[in-house]
Amino acid sequence: MISIRHLTKTFLNPDGSKITVLKDVNCDIEKGEVISIIGPSGTGKSTFLRALNMLEPPTSGDIIVDGENITAHGYPLDKLRRKMGMVFQSFNLFEHKTVMENIIYAPMELLHLSEEDAKVEAMELLKKVGMSQKADVYPSSLSGGQKQRVAIARSLAMHPEVILFDEPTSALDPTMVGEVLSVIRQLAKSGLTMLIVTHEMRFARDVSTRIFFMNEGVIYEDGTPEQIFEHPVHSATKAFVNRIQKLVYEIDGDEYDFLQIHTDINRFCQKYNITGKENLAYSLLKEMLFTHMRDIRPLTFRITHAELSGVTALDFMVEGMKESPLSDVARESIRPQVKELIEETTIRGYRIKFII
Numbered sequence: 001m002i003s004i005r006h007l008t009k010t011f012l013n014p015d016g017s018k019i020t021v022l023k024d025v026n027c028d029i030e031k032g033e034v035i036s037i038i039g040p041s042g043t044g045k046s047t048f049l050r051a052l053n054m055l056e057p058p059t060s061g062d063i064i065v066d067g068e069n070i071t072a073h074g075y076p077l078d079k080l081r082r083k084m085g086m087v088f089q090s091f092n093l094f095e096h097k098t099v100m101e102n103i104i105y106a107p108m109e110l111l112h113l114s115e116e117d118a119k120v121e122a123m124e125l126l127k128k129v130g131m132s133q134k135a136d137v138y139p140s141s142l143s144g145g146q147k148q149r150v151a152i153a154r155s156l157a158m159h160p161e162v163i164l165f166d167e168p169t170s171a172l173d174p175t176m177v178g179e180v181l182s183v184i185r186q187l188a189k190s191g192l193t194m195l196i197v198t199h200e201m202r203f204a205r206d207v208s209t210r211i212f213f214m215n216e217g218v219i220y221e222d223g224t225p226e227q228i229f230e231h232p233v234h235s236a237t238k239a240f241v242n243r244i245q246k247l248v249y250e251i252d253g254d255e256y257d258f259l260q261i262h263t264d265i266n267r268f269c270q271k272y273n274i275t276g277k278e279n280l281a282y283s284l285l286k287e288m289l290f291t292h293m294r295d296i297r298p299l300t301f302r303i304t305h306a307e308l309s310g311v312t313a314l315d316f317m318v319e320g321m322k323e324s325p326l327s328d329v330a331r332e333s334i335r336p337q338v339k340e341l342i343e344e345t346t347i348r349g350y351r352i353k354f355i356i
């Protein structure tokens, strides 16, 4: 359905220097594929999507869609835009139009639907994304998650063959990520061809037929979710998909800012979508610092979260210690609260680890 050959994109900076963002992108996309594009920021993922629907015409290379070279001079871009919808991180709704007006605008203008027909269909689409109650309100009264669901319905109203999603959940409050991902999941099952730039690794693994790992302006590795996430060939891919997020504190005497740690833990759990674990993390930290390890300083506290496996751990590390500082009473108190309690010597000392 789509063939991309030697696609490059070079930007000219205001100072006259050049930056080549897409170096040599090649791929073939079949109808009905759901492809997640992952990779570090600044590697050209957004530029790639924007080149694909000619919002950002490529510098060189060919993009063949249904047998036609869309980069050819004079190719009608409105035809392309009808085939290819795009959903942006920042929703891009018309703020001065109601939800319904947002959805019927393009079908009436470009597909020449009557207002009546456009509204009937818009209502169907709003039901599909769970927003039919909000047809007559303005976007400003909606939450981010609701806006994004409307933006998806608006894109579907043009009956595109392909939808490009550029980090559709990145601008959302963590509590709203799930509702948008579940709408996209539902679309993925419907046979629509989709390309999704996302940081949500587990979502990408579950929903995609194929993953592109983009790095330094090329598709660095391309494979099934199993290949990319379980058996990546390149070390850069491996490092990226197995990323572990962490917060680390040296707790030295009693001069530490416990409130700050509490705030940081809350933010951390929100950011990585593990809200629900923050209270346990906080109460275990308190119990360890103020009771079981009260007299042990300095110690290092670390909270880690592996996005792909979903494992969250709390580590308490003490340098030079040879055996566990936990008493039997402490162990009994903690064990029922955690998934796993690990006590182990390390090269530099001793570590107590809770998997929560």
Ligand code: ADP
Residues within 6 Å of the ligand: 011, 012, 013, 019, 021, 040, 041, 042, 043, 044, 045, 046, 047, 048
């Ligand atoms: P990603 O989506 O992977 O984070 P982008 O495609 O947004 O990456 O950007 C890749 C690089 O291209 C970045 O260094 C960015 O600053 C640069 N870039 C993107 N758009 C432009 C532009 N219009 N002019 C100049 N540089 C740009």
Ligand code: MG
Residues within 6 Å of the ligand: 045, 046, 047, 167
């Ligand atoms: Mg981007």
